[in-house]
Amino acid sequence: xxxxxxxxxxxxxxxxxxxxxxxxxxxxxxxxxxxxxxxxxxxxxxxxxxxxxxxxxxxxxxxxxxxxxxxxxx
Numbered sequence: 001x002x003x004x005x006x007x008x009x010x011x012x013x014x015x016x017x018x019x020x021x022x023x024x025x026x027x028x029x030x031x032x033x034x035x036x037x038x039x040x041x042x043x044x045x046x047x048x049x050x051x052x053x054x055x056x057x058x059x060x061x062x063x064x065x066x067x068x069x070x071x072x073x074x
Contacts, residue, residue: 001025009034013048
């Protein structure tokens, strides 16, 4: 994904984690939102899931950014 939607998703993903660099943006598996992986300064990768309004989503098993909903550290 590219363009304005990707830029907004990347910015929202980085904001949810606190800082870092967002990678490629894809549609999430539901097709109604986005997902991106943010790499923090220490190299930790955090998968962030966003709804169509660029809000971090929470669902069963989601751990969020470092302390919030929507992704996991791996």
